[in-house]
Each structure stands twice: as structure tokens, then as C-alpha cells.
Amino acid sequence: MAADRLYVLLERLGNLLRTEERAAGLPHGLQPVHLQALRYLQSCNRYSNTPAALTEYLGLTKGTVSQTLLLLEEKGLLRKQADTEDRRVIHLLLTEAGRAVLKQALPPELFKRALSGLPGDGAALDESLTELLRALQAANAQRSFGACGTCKHFQREGSGRFRCGLTQDPLSREDSQLLCREHEGITPGH
């Protein structure tokens, strides 16, 4: 059956990437999950840089993520900032050192080269995988963590000016490209 083949393929690719991530993080004393956390924090928006959001993104328990963050903070790769509105909430901000580690470590050079051999630079692959991920997340009742600009709450207000229909906050063009934990895809045919 095709499902079996695809499952094994994705699993093996996942393992390979993990192995490479392990190697990439080793010189900094970081595990794969640490690099993933850093990368998420680099590309998420200001509503989504909290331990709770990261927990959902990684699909781990909050206790586990709390430990991860402790380590990253000790290494000086991120700092915590209390929220001014909700005093339970903490925002996670990458330091310069954190950004530097990411820049150096990801994505691995090998991966880029392997990709260049694919037809169309992997555009079709991108599309299929995106769809597959979307379906799996929906089946698991998981959030999609898509880019702000592709959300159903995203509103255009003229040239280069946007707004989030959920929070009513104005959004810049840069904002619109960041990942959001409240992201909901636009349901086609509606």
C-alpha cells in the first residue's frame, strides 16, 4: 500500500534530519529540540512567543518545555520578559547569541544541496507536504501555526497596512509573515 511506503519515507527523512540537527547542535551543546525551539521563536509573532505556544508547536508537555527553556536561558540564547497585561504570561525573546546560533546551524548545507537536485527546486514537494501537514494537524486537533498573512482573520486595509480581525491590532508587512498560534486557514469554497 502507498500509505506504508510514504510513512516509512517520512519517518526516515525525519530521522535523518534529527541526526543532522544533533550534529549541528553538538558544538553548542544543544539537542535537536533546542534548535527547533530557537527556530520557532525566531519566526513567530508577538502573540506566540510564550512557553504555552511553544508547547503546542512542539507537541510536548509544558513541563518538558519549561526545562528546555531553562537550559536555553542559562546558555544565554533567550531571555524572558513578563507580559504587561497578563502577569502569568512570559514572552520569550531570542538574544543576539541565540540568533547567531540559528544562523550558523540551520538548515544544514547538505540539505540545501540535496534539494537543488529536485525538479523545480521542490516547489511541488512543498505544496504536497503542506497539504499533508494541514490534514494531519486537523485530524489531531492541532493548531496549524501558519503565517499570519494566510489566516482567515487577516485583513487588508490599503497599501501595506493590515489588521488582525481577532485582536484588532494593526499589522506591518513583516508581521504578516510571522507564525501565529491563533492561525486558522481559509477554508476553500466559502
Add this chain to the structure above:
Amino acid sequence: MAADRLYVLLERLGNLLRTEERAAGLPHGLQPVHLQALRYLQSCNRYSNTPAALTEYLGLTKGTVSQTLLLLEEKGLLRKQADTEDRRVIHLLLTEAGRAVLKQALPPELFKRALSGLPGDGAALDESLTELLRALQAANAQRSFGACGTCKHFQREGSGRFRCGLTQDPLSREDSQLLCREHEGITPGH
């Protein structure tokens, strides 16, 4: 850049599958890596069901794999059989219980359903991922672990009769579909 997007996609899919595997293995007290080992042993040929081959397949160290096998043996999911030729070598054979666990656990139902939403049942996806995996394995100097029948040592000898050009062993039609650690893809254009 497209490489970044694809990298993140594959990583997230990998994480999702791991999470599902974790859940699937939980009732049996198995970790993701245990299920992966069982699945490999189910689909590899008689040259490749050894600890060393499994170690290469999983990309772990032999010490780690040895621990994994100890656990699987204790649970009665596989048994070890000494090789008659080389007394250092041990063959790993799934028990009925091992096969039963696999049948029940993989691939997850959710995955199959998500897949059914893809155009062409994911045939194009399959092709792209296969190529990507091949490129990555080549870049990492890793073995491909492809199906025997797609190997450059595979020889046809008439209707339903085959032979391995490396070992000179005769091969059945079933053999030709199993994964082999000596597998080498046919280089196109030669």
C-alpha cells in the same frame, strides 16, 4: 528561501509522526525507536536482519541499538539466532507477538486518512521524497536500504527466477521486495 520552508515542513511532519508513534507504542510499553526497529526487521532480507544493519538503518550507535534489542527480546517481540557461518553475527527474527504489535500499531489510521486527501494518492509525493532521501543518503555516505529488486546487483534469470550478483544466491520473487543493506541504486545514464 525554499530550502528553509521545506526543512521546517519535514521536521514538523517528522515530529508529528514521532508523537503518533509514541502514542501507538504506549499500550505496549514501546518507544518510537522500538517500533521502527520492528518494522525494519519485518521488511528486510536475510542478509540484513542483524544488529549492525539495523544500526546503520537507524543511524544510531551500536551500543544504543544493542539496548533496544535487549528490550525487544525481553518483551518477546523478537528472538536472536546465531549465524552458522560467522559466529560473531546474530540474526534477529520477529516472533508472532512482534508481528502482531506491528500489524496493530502502524501506520496510524490518521495518517492513512490524511493521505487520501492528496491528489493521486500521493504518488508524486512519494517520488519526490524518494529522490530527496536518496540525495541526502548519498551526501551522508549512508546506505540506501532499498528493495532488493531495484539494486544494481539484481539479475533476472527467467520467469520468476532471480539472482543476487553480489552473493550469487538465488532469489525468490518475495526476496526481491525486501530491503537489503547492500543495496546500491542503478545509476542512470550508464
Add this chain to the structure above:
DNA sequence: TCGATTTGTTTCGACTCGATACCAAATGCA
């Protein structure tokens, strides 16, 4: 025959991860 290589095991320590309990702040509800 003797060293080098290969196959597999054992042991150790660092680390992940889930489970559980816990605390504080916010929210819902009467």
C-alpha cells in the same frame, strides 16, 4: 601466526520526556 578489523555487549553519564504536584493569576459564574 599475530595484529587489525568486524560484530556485538556492557557500562556510564548527559539528556529528553511524561506524569504529577504545585503555585499564581485570570476568568466565569452565582
Add this chain to the structure above:
DNA sequence: TGCATTTGGTATCGAGTCGAAACAAATCGA
């Protein structure tokens, strides 16, 4: 307002993964 519930985050514990290193045994090769 008052109190239970929910939410966000932390701390602690134990099971288990994983790599590194040391080790034993069989095989290979000069």
C-alpha cells in the same frame, strides 16, 4: 462580591534514549 474553575508556568521524579568508551570474541590478512 465571593469562590470555583481554568490557564500559564515551574519543580521534581523516574523511565528511557543516546553517545562514548571499554571490552570480548570471531574473522581476516599479511
